[in-house]
Amino acid sequence: xxxxxxxxxxxxxxxxxxxxxxxxxxxxxxxxxxxxxxxxxxxxxxxxxxxxxxxxxxxxxxxxxxxxxxxxxxxxxxxxxxxxxxxxxxxxxxxxxxxxxxxxxxxxxxxxxxxxxxxxxxxxxxxxxxxxxxxxxxxxxxxxxxxxxxxxxxxxxxxxxxxxxxxxxxxxxxxxxxxxxxxxxxxxxxxxxxxxxxxxxxxxxxxxxxxxxxxxxxxxxxxxxxxxxxxxxxxxxxxxxxxxxxxxxxxxxxxxxxxxxxxxxxxxxxxxxxxxxxxxxxxxxxxxxxxxxxxxxxxxxxxxxxxxxxxxxxxxxxxxxxxxxxxxxxxxxxxxxxxxxxxxxxxxxxxxxxxxxxxxxxxxxxxxxxxxxxxxxxxxxxxxxxxxxxxxxxxxxxxxxxxxxxxxxxxxxxxxxxxxxxxxxxxxxxxxxxxxxxxxxxxxxxxxxxxxxxxxxxxxxxxxx
Numbered sequence: 066x067x068x069x070x071x072x073x074x075x076x077x078x079x080x081x082x083x084x085x086x087x088x089x090x091x092x093x094x095x096x097x098x099x100x101x102x103x104x105x106x107x108x109x110x111x112x113x114x115x116x117x118x119x120x121x122x123x124x125x126x127x128x129x130x131x132x133x134x135x136x137x138x139x140x141x142x143x144x145x146x147x148x149x150x151x152x153x154x155x156x157x158x159x160x161x162x163x164x165x166x167x168x169x170x171x172x173x174x175x176x177x178x179x180x181x182x183x184x185x186x187x188x189x190x191x192x193x194x195x196x197x198x199x200x201x202x203x204x205x206x207x208x209x210x211x212x213x214x215x216x217x218x219x220x221x222x223x224x225x226x227x228x229x230x231x232x233x234x235x236x237x238x239x240x241x242x243x244x245x246x247x248x249x250x251x252x253x254x255x256x257x258x259x260x261x262x263x264x265x266x267x268x269x270x271x272x273x274x275x276x277x278x279x280x281x282x283x284x285x286x287x288x289x290x291x292x293x294x295x296x297x298x299x300x301x302x303x304x305x306x307x308x309x310x311x312x313x314x315x316x317x318x319x320x321x322x323x324x325x326x327x328x329x330x331x332x333x334x335x336x337x338x339x340x341x342x343x344x345x346x347x348x349x350x351x352x353x354x355x356x357x358x359x360x361x362x363x364x365x366x367x368x369x370x371x372x373x374x375x376x377x378x379x380x381x382x383x384x385x386x387x388x389x390x391x392x393x394x395x396x397x398x399x400x401x402x403x404x405x406x407x408x409x410x411x412x413x414x415x416x417x418x419x420x421x422x423x424x425x426x427x428x429x430x431x432x433x434x435x436x437x438x439x440x441x442x443x444x445x446x447x448x449x450x451x452x453x454x455x456x457x458x459x460x461x462x463x464x465x466x467x468x469x470x471x472x473x474x475x476x477x478x479x480x481x482x483x484x485x486x487x488x489x490x491x492x493x494x495x496x497x498x499x500x501x502x503x504x505x506x507x508x509x510x511x512x513x514x515x516x517x518x519x520x521x522x523x524x525x526x527x528x529x530x
Contacts, residue, residue, distance in 0.1 A: 066189050067196040069128065069239070072231035073173045074200030076135050076166035079224060080104050082205055084159055087217060092149035104159055107167035109485070115171050115478035116335045123243050124176035124474065125235070131169035132232035138162045139225035146217040174481075175474035178465055180242035187405035187462045191398030194457060198390065203227075335475040344525070348467060351521040353486050355460055358424055358515035359453060360491035365499050365507060366446075369427070373504060375436045384443040389450040396454025404462050413459060417522060420456030421515035423449050427508040460484070 084101040118127055142158045145151040177193070178186065204224075212220040342348060366385070370376040376384075403412050426445045430437060464484070468476035491514070499507040 066192040067199075068231055068234055069173045069176065070193045070196035071200045072128070072132055072228065072235070073170050074197035075204065075224075075228060075231070076162060076169065077108075078201040078204040079139075079208075080159060080163045080166055082201070083208060086209070087146060087155070088152070090217070091146065091152055091155065093152055101159075104163045107160075107163045108170070109482055111167040111171055112475065112478045112482055114168070115475040116472070118168070118171055118175055118474040119335060119472050121247050123241070123245055124172045124179055125239055125241060125243075126245075128169055128172035128176060129232050129235050129239070131165050131172060132228055132235065135162060135165045135169065136225040136229035136232065138165065139221050139228065143218045143221040143225070146221065171474045171478050174477045176239075176242060178468060178473045178477070180240065183466065184405045186465050187401050187409070187458075190401030190404075190458050190461050191394070192401075193461070194397040194454070195394050198394070335469075335472040336479075338469050338472055339476050339479060342467070342469075347521055347524055349483060351518060351525065352464070352467075352480055352483050354518035354521065355456075355487065356484065357487040357491050357518060358421055358511045358513075359456070360488045361495050361498070361511040361514055362424055362427065362449075362508070364492045364495040365504075366427075368499070369431065369504050370442060373431065374442065376439070376442060380439050380442075384439065384446045385450075388443050389446045392447040393450040393454040393457075396451040397458050400455040400458025401462070404458060409459070409462050409466065413522070413525075416455035416459045417519060419452040420459075421452075421512060421519065423452040424508060424512040424515070427511070428505055431504040431508055 081104065084104055088101055118124060138158055138161055142155065142162075145154050145158070177189075181189065208220060208224065211223060215223075339345070367381060370381055400412070400416055426448060430441070430445055464477060464480045467480060495507075498510060502510060
């Protein structure tokens with residue numbers, strides 16, 4: 066469990082947190098540095114090729130292969146991180162690494178659900194979260210220190226060694242959890258001719274469009290009044306398209322299923338199966354809205370502590386980055402254990418309420434006059450992160466239970482893509498709302514935004530997921 070989820074978080078954080086630092090040091094303009102956010106697109110689009118992991122080979126085969134390929138890409142990248150002349154090639158290699166990493170994510174999540182019973186899945190949620198976070202701490206903490214001492218080329222080689230070591234450990238010791246299905250090479254020509262080309266066109270077109278928009282001053286001026294839409298970005302609109310597509314499938318699921326009778330298209334069946342889930346509309350809305358209040362709150366925590374309470378960056382790092390992270394770790398472990406012991410139904414509402422009601426602590430903190438002590442701020446952050454960790458345990462178990470046994474990788478990829486919608490939209494709107502309402506009103510709104518999700522939770526039938 067620790068090695069697989071470390072190997073999932075490691076390349077993800079490398080692509081999504083280290084790329085902008087590297088590009089800036091290579092001499093990229095601010096516009097190009099901003100475009101590194103498009104490297105997250107494979108995680109938004111991974112549902113397009115997720116059915117391949119359910120149809121071909123095994124999840125174990127895919128995750129080991131992706132980790133070795135990721136290590137090879139890092140080795141291939143290392144000679145070219147020497148200046149702005151190589152930025153184009155570096156960007157292409159990072160995009161390939163992003164696609165490989167997103168595939169690695171799906172394989173590991175699918176393997177988790179294949180290899181463990183539902184009780185074990187709940188029990189080990191905390192190990193998942195802590196191992197993933199541990200990988201991100203290595204990239205965000207150790208990598209900059211390492212690069213400062215030995216340079217990017219040797220630093221990337223060291224990172225390649227870490228990922229290759231994970232892959233080797235998994236090759237030697239990771240148990241086989243499912244029988245081998247159709248060989249991947251058999252269907253390669255069919256795959257490349259359709260799905261990969263479509264996915265590649267979407268990724269390439271999105272990156273080209275982003276570069277085009279950033280370079281045209283007239284377009285930037287024309288979009289000044291549409292700041293909210295610009296902040297949503299490509300990933301947000303991909304999520305909207307996915308949600309609309311599933312809604313249409315849900316409306317016509319029976320008709321489509323009858324037409325697919327006798328068809329061996331795993332790709333089509335995976336999406337139709339999800340759309341045919343009883344209560345799919347309520348389930349999708351619940352998943353999309355689950356993190357809305359937390360997403361609103363998260364973007365404005367540091368501005369609030371800095372502007373209104375006068376908290377320094379070092380103090381905030383101690384309270385949020387150390388005590389808060391530890392509290393979240395502990396809560397996810399505790400939540401996973403309790404759910405595995407007593408079932409999701411028993412702890413669903415206590416944990417959901419813990420995640421959401423604790424937002425009101427920020428209302429009380431904002432209503433105080435003057436500066437708050439570091440101890441009080443730390444206590445509020447710790448309680449908030451503890452509640453968030455309990456909510457994470459509920460959400461991860463809920464998403465795994467909602468996946469059909471025949472399409473685990475596909476369904477989990479789709480549901481996690483939809484889950485990120487609230488991060489995108491609530492995060493994009495948070496600054497505007499905080500300015501309009503003030504911090505007291507904004508934090509009260511962050512709790513009110515959780516009410517629709519909780520209302521949907523009242524009607525959820527746990528025997529159907």
